[in-house]
Amino acid sequence: MKISARIASSRPLATTAMHGRVETLRNEGQPVIDFSIAISHFPAPRPVLDAVNKAVERQRIMPYTSVVGALDVRADLAAKLRAENGVAASPDEIIVTNGAKQGLYEALYTMADPGDTLLVFVPHWPAYVATSQLLGLRPILADLPEEITPAFLDGLGQPDIVIINNPHNPTGKVYTRRELEHLAAWVARIGARVIVDESYEHLIFEGGHVSLAALCDWRKIGVVTLFSASQSYAMMGWRVGFALAPAEVVNAMQTLQGPITAAAPHLSQVAASVAFATGAPRAMMADYRERRDLAVRLFAEVPWIVMHAPASGPYLWGDVRSLTLDTVGFAEALIEEKKVAVMPGEALGVPGFIRLGYISDDVPTLCEGFRRIIEFGEAFAAHEAADRK
Incomplete structure (x- = not known):
């Protein structure tokens, strides 16, 4: 069977591939602890569940909506943007998507042509680079500094599109207002368009979230801001998010989304409208903070790993x-020997690091997984030392 050249050289996302491997092992009866992905142990917010139940009872037939999303849902999302993000937008500047990945793909597809350059800070969410490569764009990778300064930005050249992930996956960095002001001034000066992924806007422990679109003329610059219910509201499987973009970009994204998936499912739109109106998930974040602090304490005395407390994220x-710098090999051996899955840093552009999702399962399982990692690392270190003798 012929496979197109544009996809034959591509590979599944490392994050989804590892999660799929975990599911396969579990289906074989192997008790794998999965830290490779972040799937919340919390349910969706109660108001979301209640609203969906009422929608099912009231309206047995789930209708198609317009491709961009139902008008009342987009109006609710516009109200959320005004109240929470300080961004004035109309419903025709919003498109409801099947998660942030679809918004990312459509934004890149509609704002860039093959050969255009895309600046991505590393470490990075794998979908940024994978999507750019599928579309024939040229990703330019730059190390994410501790602080974004004008001097740093001036050294990055003139990319066609810049991707900003705020809060940042996987480091947990939360951009300050001053950093975002530097970025806004820089992209306006060089004429770059911007995609800002704000999927983790409510998952913040230290600092405060500021939307780039609130600090600049986002319509003139060409700023697309992506939002997702998946992590902020523990709605991973609902597959719903939305994008804020200039109206002409939304129209173009609609043209693309129509023949691919049409509108997001009606019930997911109902859920999104309610979820994004519930504000910050305080109880969930209190739980996450306890887990984060527990993990940092457990790793604090381990000599072979440095684990800082992230300012945000799961x-x-x-x-x-x-x-080791070979964290692919480290992760492969860990899942084989200890039945613990982690994401190697190579998948996110930085060898020598591992990413661990800490919001799944119960606390005893979390501690057991960390114990296995520490035990494995100690044996790994002893083996490496023996080989050097």
Whole structure:
């Protein structure tokens, strides 16, 4: 069977591939602890569940909506943007998508042509690079600094599109207002369009979230902002998010989305409208903070890993360079020997690190997984030392 050249050289996302491997092993009866992905142990918010139940009872037939999403849903999302993000937008500047990945793909497809350059900070969410390569774009990778300064930005050249992930996956960095002001001034000066992924806007422990679109003329610059219910509201399987973009970009995204999936499912739109109106998930974040702090304490005395407490997000970003730069090999051996899955840093553009999702399962399982990692790392270090003798 012929496979097109444009997909034959591509590979599944490392994140989804590892999660699929875990499911296969579990179906074979092997008790794998999965830290490779972040799937919340919380259910969707109660108001979301209640609203969906009422919608099913009231309206037995689920209708198609317009491709961009139902008008009342987009009006609700526009109200959320005004109240929470300080961004004035109309419903025709919003498109409801089947998760942030679809929004990313459609934004890149409609704003760039093959050969255009795309600046991505590393470490990065794997979908940024994978999607750009599928579309024939040229990703330019730059190390994410501790602080974004004008001097740093001036050294990055003139990319056609810039991707900003705020809060950042996997490091947990939360961009300050000053950093975002530097970025806004820079992209306006060089004429770059911007995609801002704000999927983790409510998953913040330290600092405060600021939307880039609130600090600039986002319509003139060409800023697309992506939002997702998956992590902020523990709605991973609902597959719903939305994008804020200039009206002409939304129209173009609609043209693309129509023949691919049409509108997001009616019930997912109902869920999104309610979820994004519930604000910050305080109880969930209190639980996540306890888990984050527990993990950092457990790893604090381990000599071969440096694990800082992230300022945001559902992941830990562990530095294991003192042990190995081959974290693909590390992760492969770990899942084979200890039945624990982690994401190697190579998948996110930085060897020598591992990413651990810490929001799944119960706390005893979390601790058992960390115990296995520490035990494995100690044996790995002893083996490496023996080989050097």
